[in-house]
Amino acid sequence: MRAVPAVDLERVQRWRGARRVLLVRLDNLGDVLMTTPAIAAVRESLPEAHLTLLAAPSMKALAPHLPEVDDIVGFHAPWMKVGASALDALATTAPDGPAFPAAADEGLEARSRRGEPERRMLARLMAEGYDAAILFTVCTQSVFPAATMCRLAGIPRVLGHARERAYGLLSDEIPDRDEVRDGMRHEVRRQLDLVAQVGFSTPDERLRFDVLPQDRVAVRRALASAGLRPRQPFVLVHPGASAASRRYPAERFGMAARLLQQALGAAGNSPAGDRPAIVLCGGPGEDELVREALEALGGDALLPYPPAGLGELAALIAEADLLIANNSGPVHLAAAVGTPVVDLYALTNPQHTPWQVPSQVLFHDVPCRFCQKSVCPEQHHACLRGVSPEEVATAAISLMPRRARAGVDELGAAA
Known part of the structure; x- marks a missing residue:
């Protein structure tokens, strides 16, 4: 296991008690696969914990092939490109006309429908009683929408990279110094380094996928x-x-x-x-x-x-x-x-x-x-x-x- 800096020992101890952990990775297949070594690090460090992956709905197909997680929950996140595109498609194909009318024409009921997927997901997260969440993002994505949802769901421990101060949205805020440039960290290393901040590591850093x-x-x-x-x-x-x-x-x-x-x-x-x-x-x-x-x-x-x-x-x-x-x-x-x-x-x-x-x-x-x-x-x-x-x-x-x-x-x- 990687050595944990002494200044992080209290943080590591807090995270060792996590038993219901939400892992958030909301983009495409390649991104999720590049996160699997970090997910494996969480599993190996918390063998008794229940791990749920919150991902784009299409990623539920990974369930038989990723035994490191106990459950995969699908969610079209409107702050992600893949989620916004899916929600736009749903809006234009609603059987009784557009689900989300143009903003100028919206009444209270239409505005209420617009946020319904997020409210349903928030209610589900609250009901599941997660005691920790890890937010996996690339350096060009904002951690704040997912962090806000976790805050509203009452999840006490939330880990993520942040370029701006997160204050109460992240219990464990890791400064995001990555930039899109030559020599930047590999995406796999970025996520492994993130979970290492709370003491999670794995000796096998390969990508995971079980072929049946x-x-x-x-x-x-x-x-x-x-x-x-x-x-x-x-x-x-x-x-x-x-x-x-x-x-x-x-x-x-x-x-x-x-x-x-x-x-x-x-x-x-x-x-x-x-x-x-x-x-x-x-x-x-x-x-x-x-x-x-x-x-x-x-x-x-x-x-x-x-x-x-x-x-x-x-x-x-x-x-x-x-x-x-x-x-x-x-x-x-x-x-x-x-x-x-x-x-x-x-x-x-x-x-x-x-x-x-x-x-x-x-x-x-x-x-x-x-x-x-x-x-x-x-x-x-x-x-x-x-x-x-x-x-x-x-x-x-x-x-x-x-x-x-x-x-x-x-x-x-x-x-």
Whole structure:
């Protein structure tokens, strides 16, 4: 365990008595996965405590795969991008018209409806009787909305990073000195350091995600049906990402896969059954990206049916010898299950690189780096478009298992 500074011993002692702990992480899959080492530190330090993760509703799919927590509660937080977008969508699709009319037209009843999700969540938090809460945020997020909800719920111990003085909103206020810049702390380290302030640590700082046996069986059957031979290695290519600014062009994924396939196929030292196959996969709504990649590849790829859910996607990544993907949820799943990854890393943020897994992080440096935007504000996507398919293929070869790249030292060496 990490040494706790002497000035914090009283704080550590107070937190050792926590028995019902609320862990708040309200953003996307990758962010939650990068928080799992800190969550594991809480679990290992408070083995008798009941841990509840408050997260975006879609994160409830993590429940079977994250045994460190006892419960996952879904909440669309209006102060988070993912929560605000979901609430806007609900407002425009209400069966009896917009749930939240324009402010100028609102009456008392409409204004009351606008805050109903937050009031319901507040009532639930009060009823659950939490005696401690840990608020996990990135350095560009404000801790104060979640801290206010915890205060109103009567939670006595609340830990979080704060850039401005929190006064009574945080019982344990950790000054937030992180800035989006070169050399900043990794997101995983930020959260581990946060819980270390109250004496929580773990000797195993890897990301957590349990792949279930039934998901592995389903994926292996799908791969066999698609044509993968027994024990044949494969490279998984996933061209999707939720944010447009983080997507390497899908056709370049296909071009890189074709170059990789040609280089490995030219290596004559491996039996044909041991040469890696290319498997293409996308998430919901990403069929067009998969089609574009397949066309650029030339059609020589395996297309198992799309994973039925998060568990099967993780199992597919775990079965792969290598993942090639944008910097999004699948990359962090790869880190959690130990699969090497070529990460096409848009320079929107610097602190989200693959954690403790063999990786190659590819980008083209640009003056507009660290823009933190979901859509490229310059409209040139140069931080990704500056990476050639040849660079992607070469990086993939460097990470492939030795048996799969016998006779290939670099791209084109076997030609």
